Amino acid sequence: MKLAVVGGGSTYTPELIDGFARLRDTLPVTEIALVDPATDRLDLVAGLARRILARQGHPGRIVATADLDAAVADADAVLLQLRVGGQAARNQDETWPLECGCVGQETTGAGGLAKALRTVPVVLDIAERVRRANPDAWIIDFTNPVGIVTRALLMAGHRAVGLCNVAIGFQRRFAARLGVAPADVHLDHVGLNHLTWERAVRLGGPDGEDVLPRLLAEHGDTIAADLRLPRPLLDRLGVVPSYYLRYYYAHDEVVRELRDKPSRAAEVAAMERELLAMYGDPALDEKPALLAKRGGAFYSEAAVDLAAALLGGGGAPYQVVNTYNDGTLPFLPDDAVIETQAAVGPKGALPLPVAPLDPLYAGLVAGVTAYEDLALDAALRGGRERVFKALLAHPLVGQYAYAEKLTDLLVAHNREHLAWA
Structure with missing residues (x-):
């Protein structure tokens, strides 16, 4: 091989x-x-x-x-x-x-x-x-x-x-805190790459006991510290967000931090x-x-x-991967790429069914999916206007004045890599 x-x-x-x-x-x-x-x-x-x-x-x-x-x-x-x-x-x-x-x-x-x-x-x-x-x-x-x-x-x-290694990182840390083998931990991990939530932590497989409430009760302070988010927020959500969600949930705080330290x-x-x-x-x-x-x-x-x-040689039967949505999240196009548990084999990855996504998360997923669609169009076809529209659509940008300036900065800093610039 x-x-x-x-x-x-x-x-x-x-x-x-x-x-x-x-x-x-x-x-x-x-x-x-x-x-x-x-x-x-x-x-x-x-x-x-x-x-x-x-x-x-x-x-x-x-x-x-x-x-x-x-x-x-x-x-x-x-x-x-x-x-x-x-x-x-x-x-x-x-x-x-x-x-x-x-x-x-x-x-x-x-x-x-x-x-x-x-x-x-x-x-x-x-x-x-x-x-x-x-x-x-x-x-x-x-x-x-x-x-x-x-x-x-x-x-x-x-x-x-x-x-992506976010899901396996959560799996390994949760397993250590629960005192079980990582293979025994099945995550209800759903969303987009770098925009996901752990809605359940099940022992033994997709239908196993959900021990996420116990994890939050017994280890919530440590989990919150790892994510650099306040413990009360985790308690209110009842889920564990990816650490990339901090860019959304604490945007201005993160910007202040980034300005005060080396990149x-x-x-x-x-x-x-x-x-x-x-x-x-x-x-x-x-x-x-x-x-x-x-x-x-x-x-x-x-x-x-x-x-x-x-390649047909084994591996875990269920894995968190990025693949076509194909109806898994019904509010997204079938050809959107989501990050979720899937059955993986020689024919590829088939997402497992998921429970409906709470509007608190679905809205953000839909918005970032729209941005990703525009971003891919800009990557494939180029052009300042496509870059501007992608930035305007992104929840972390959103305002037209910012999108205009950021478009100019992006092109200026990446001209050597952009065939159309």
Whole structure:
């Protein structure tokens, strides 16, 4: 079995390789092709990847290359974890929206739109090359904004499923607090990528006992602290929102915080420099503890489970993924991409039925879905007016004066990545 990782020079990659090594019985990979144009980073990451496999006695082969077509040739699955423009572009996404008093963030709001505009054309080009190499290959998208990118892939007819680590993070933390195995925790996780709520936490499967009330009663303070939201809000909602909901529920507070500290991109860039220096140490043969602070916790377990299920080798029967709505949330178009529990197998991901969504959440989901539709149109066809309309539609922007200024800033900061600008 061959997997290709596009963006293989990412400092995330050792987390992924560690998962492949530990979970070899679930996903028996024989070759992992790491592809990245940044060959200096790629060589460091690939060296550590080989040492991780060797330490754990995994027989798989690591291939490192800048040649995308060679990397995806004969691949059974291709994982996308690229960042167009690198941390420098991310730093811009997180800073210039603050000039209008709007959240600066790499996956939502104006910054998220900028990332989508840079990313969608690149991903679609990669996907076409994957399809030419192997029409039956699955594409697993971990590239943000996952919902928009996954929809672009699906609308172009690719065999694609989107993946995020938010749900598996909640699953693992809830399991630890309940003293049960993660596989015993089934989440009623529903919404859009980076706009989701845990409405129930069931033991044993979709029909198991809901222990969310107990979790909130016994661990509500800790959960609230993790989300950086007030405990009374969780009690009033009776659900656990994704930590990305803080950008909506505490927008102005977040803007004040972002203005008073270095961007997350600056922090990550410094961390990456330190990680790459570690990766160059020939004595290092395991993922360093610092990698846990980089983000992407449990990404490897989620990726292994998803790839194994898609390729027919096992994996968890139900997984939280990004895929077509297809009637699951009746107030959304069928071709909207939602994030929810699905039955995953060689034919793809089929969302499980969900209970009706409370208007408190459905309204926000509908609004952000409309924005994502406009954002994808702007990414596919370009044009200042399409960018403006997407920003005007976003709940974190909304006002026409902000949308006008943010459009100008977005284009100015991303001109080199926008073919139409």
